[in-house]
Amino acid sequence: MNIGVFKFTSCGGCQYSLLDLGESLLKFKISYFTELSSKNIFSPLDLALIEGSVTTNEEENFLKKIRKNARYLVALGACAVSGGIQAIQEDKSSNRIRPYSKPLADFVPVEFELRGCPISKHHLLEVLFSLSVGSMPLLPDYPLCLDCKRKGNPCLIVTKGVLCLGVITQGGCGAICPSKGRGCYGCFGPVKKVNLKAFFKCCLRLGLSEEEAIQALKNSFNGYHPDLRELYENIS
Ligand code: SF4
Ligand code: SF4
Numbered sequence: 001m002n003i004g005v006f007k008f009t010s011c012g013g014c015q016y017s018l019l020d021l022g023e024s025l026l027k028f029k030i031s032y033f034t035e036l037s038s039k040n041i042f043s044p045l046d047l048a049l050i051e052g053s054v055t056t057n058e059e060e061n062f063l064k065k066i067r068k069n070a071r072y073l074v075a076l077g078a079c080a081v082s083g084g085i086q087a088i089q090e091d092k093s094s095n096r097i098r099p100y101s102k103p104l105a106d107f108v109p110v111e112f113e114l115r116g117c118p119i120s121k122h123h124l125l126e127v128l129f130s131l132s133v134g135s136m137p138l139l140p141d142y143p144l145c146l147d148c149k150r151k152g153n154p155c156l157i158v159t160k161g162v163l164c165l166g167v168i169t170q171g172g173c174g175a176i177c178p179s180k181g182r183g184c185y186g187c188f189g190p191v192k193k194v195n196l197k198a199f200f201k202c203c204l205r206l207g208l209s210e211e212e213a214i215q216a217l218k219n220s221f222n223g224y225h226p227d228l229r230e231l232y233e234n235i236s
Pocket of ligand 2: 175177183185186
């Protein structure tokens with residue numbers, strides 16, 4: 001399997017999750033990865049792994065070129081999936097310092113999304129090994145609260161009155177933050193068929209209005225995720 005790794009606007013953290021795979025990475029042919037080598041060949045790819053959001057016309061054009069050249073395209077992390085924290089500026093009320101920051105899926109079809117800031121290396125391995133043997137990767141599609149229950153954590157909203165985005169966030173991280181007594185801030189992004197009404201109910205319980213709850217979401221790592229954008233529009 002021929003792999004290319006590309007970086008757009010981002011901190012580079014998700015690429016380090018890839019490097020963190022260590023020897024497992026040697027099982028794959030990587031022909032393009034500027035973080036790893038100065039010899040990069042832009043040949044037809046079985047798999048393009050892309051970190052970062054699209055913030056310039058050059059990035060948009062390069063993304064389209066990669067798409068034409070790759071069988072599978074995977075968005076790595078919150079920036080590639082949702083536009084990242086830099087997309088907060090998309091909110092009309094905030095000051096814009098760049099023209100835009102958008103997720104890959106706003107421009108090209110994306111086969112798989114690896115969530116998180118940064119991504120989980122276990123999910124990355126699932127994608128790499130499954131595709132290399134011709135199977136479809138199995139990635140989490142359940143809410144984070146399920147991870148929390150599996151760990152036997154008491155719910156922070158119910159027992160401590162702490163704001164936690166777990167009810168609307170995709171699981172798979174193992175409930176890292178709630179396990180340490182800290183509310184989830186949604187770095188894995190919205191779960192499929194996200195239920196904002198349930199989230200608003202939790203917020204109401206904590207004394208937050210619907211507007212404050214929406215603002216908390218918009219100011220998060222995945223606040224510009226396409227699914228959430230659609231929901232904001234339907235609410236307002
Ligand atoms: S603490 Fe957060 S993730 Fe855990 S059950 Fe409560 S809302 Fe869900
Ligand atoms: S608990 Fe939430 S914020 Fe913390 S790592 Fe998991 S998804 Fe990210």
